[in-house]
Amino acid sequence: MPEPATPLSERPGGAVERMLGVDEALARMLGAFAPLPPVETPILDALGMTLAEDVRADEPIPPFRNSAMDGYAVRAIDTRDATFAAGVRLRVVGMAAAGGAPGGRVNERTAIRIMTGAPLPDGADAVVRFEETDDGRGATDDAVSIFHPAAAGDNVRDAGEDVPAGSVVLAAGRRLRAADIGLLASVNRRAVRVRPRPIVAILSTGNEVVEPGEPLRIGQIRNSNSYTLAAMAREWGAAARLLGIAVDRADALTERLADASDADLIVTSGGVSVGDFDLVKDVLRQHGEVGIWQVRMKPGKPLAFGAIGGKPLLGLPGNPVAAAVSFLIFGRPAVARMMDQPNSLPCLMATIVEPIDNRGMRRHYVRVRLEERVGDVPIARPVAGQGAGVLSGLANADALLIVPEEIERAEPGMRFAAIPLRAPWDAT
Numbered sequence: 001m002p003e004p005a006t007p008l009s010e011r012p013g014g015a016v017e018r019m020l021g022v023d024e025a026l027a028r029m030l031g032a033f034a035p036l037p038p039v040e041t042p043i044l045d046a047l048g049m050t051l052a053e054d055v056r057a058d059e060p061i062p063p064f065r066n067s068a069m070d071g072y073a074v075r076a077i078d079t080r081d082a083t084f085a086a087g088v089r090l091r092v093v094g095m096a097a098a099g100g101a102p103g104g105r106v107n108e109r110t111a112i113r114i115m116t117g118a119p120l121p122d123g124a125d126a127v128v129r130f131e132e133t134d135d136g137r138g139a140t141d142d143a144v145s146i147f148h149p150a151a152a153g154d155n156v157r158d159a160g161e162d163v164p165a166g167s168v169v170l171a172a173g174r175r176l177r178a179a180d181i182g183l184l185a186s187v188n189r190r191a192v193r194v195r196p197r198p199i200v201a202i203l204s205t206g207n208e209v210v211e212p213g214e215p216l217r218i219g220q221i222r223n224s225n226s227y228t229l230a231a232m233a234r235e236w237g238a239a240a241r242l243l244g245i246a247v248d249r250a251d252a253l254t255e256r257l258a259d260a261s262d263a264d265l266i267v268t269s270g271g272v273s274v275g276d277f278d279l280v281k282d283v284l285r286q287h288g289e290v291g292i293w294q295v296r297m298k299p300g301k302p303l304a305f306g307a308i309g310g311k312p313l314l315g316l317p318g319n320p321v322a323a324a325v326s327f328l329i330f331g332r333p334a335v336a337r338m339m340d341q342p343n344s345l346p347c348l349m350a351t352i353v354e355p356i357d358n359r360g361m362r363r364h365y366v367r368v369r370l371e372e373r374v375g376d377v378p379i380a381r382p383v384a385g386q387g388a389g390v391l392s393g394l395a396n397a398d399a400l401l402i403v404p405e406e407i408e409r410a411e412p413g414m415r416f417a418a419i420p421l422r423a424p425w426d427a428t
């Protein structure tokens with residue numbers, strides 16, 4: 001049974017750590033986020049962002065009646081008797097090119113040579129394609145033979161046929177795709193109101209952590225978390241800002257966090273477990289509101305969530321896979337909410353073919369490779385490195401297979417949901 005969700009700040013001493021299920025922790029955390037206020041954004045930059053207004057077409061698309069083919073603008077009635085053997089001859093009285101006004105008018109038994117996109121001349125009600133004429137070649141005078149009867153409306157695009165004037169072409173809440181960006185241009189928009197990209201500020205903590213490029217002294221490890229987390233944030237459409245590394249001293253942490261004033265979300269890694277130097281929680285308690293939770297998940301149990309300087313802060317464990325998985329489970333929905341996008345993760349089903357142990361009532365995110373099977377769900381095979389610190393195991397995985405907390409041992413043949421890790425445009 002989950003314990004009641006009492007905020008830490010309401011508990012005497014505030015030091016008690018809570019044990020929460022993933023869903024409960026997520027629900028509590030998400031309450032702190034709302035869609036960001038809309039900003040006017042150039043249309044091309046709005047790709048992937050969520051519209052915050054209904055976009056209407058002020059003018060019809062296409063704006064005027066025009067030809068869908070290269071050919072001859074005619075009166076359909078004049079071509080009624082045309083056959084392949086005996087063409088109908090029409091006098092050519094002009095030419096209509098795209099980009100200009102039509103040259104002349106189509107009267108009885110006349111035609112105007114017309115190009116795709118050119119306005120349909122008055123009097124005409126159809127276009128006969130070049131392929132159904134002799135294209136004027138057989139004529140000594142300015143005439144054309146038509147070999148196929150046209151019906152009114154043939155090869156004619158009406159004004160407003162694509163988009164009628166006044167209609168909503170894209171509604172608020174729409175996540176903009178490539179064709180939408182073109183549609184915005186076609187309704188004469190150069191900028192559009194969208195939810196901005198949240199700024200995710202990322203801080204790594206630890207005396208032992210050094211940046212790539214710096215010499216690695218005894219006892220030190222490279223900072224990978226900042227880069228994994230920033231890359232994930234970017235993949236989801238957020239803007240990532242690196243705050244560097246803070247050593248395990250309260251003043252260092254406080255100083256680095258002061259740089260996060262423009263952030264919509266601060267993400268830290270390390271320093272939230274019960275080690276000697278786990279300062280994130282102490283600093284947060286001093287300067288803001290924070291809850292330290294023990295979440296029933298694997299990898300990644302300790303999680304801090306609160307606010308500092310009025311900014312929401314998500315404190316992730318330091319182990320690289322625990323940090324990444326926790327960020328996927330908790331950080332991504334926060335980013336999605338700020339971008340006014342659905343926070344559910346796309347999932348697929350997969351079958352296991354070897355047992356997976358899951359003692360301890362934690363939701364287990366198993367790093368798996370997927371093997372496609374024709375006509376059936378894929379097979380999920382755990383990758384070799386399942387440790388919370390084995391980043392190559394995560395890099396080698398196609399998906400995170402979710403073994404629920406209540407299953408102590410998953411048996412071959414069982415099916416589970418899995419979260420694909422590849423970008424959506426990658427083939428599996």
Ligand code: AMP
Nearest residue numbers: 204206222223224225270271317318319
């Ligand atoms: P912590 O949660 O601070 O106790 O860290 C847990 C483990 O994660 C330790 O082995 C750390 O060295 C490692 N770790 C912490 N921060 C990072 C980082 N930024 N990049 C890679 N590993 C880290």
Ligand code: MG
Nearest residue numbers: 206270271318
């Ligand atoms: Mg640490």
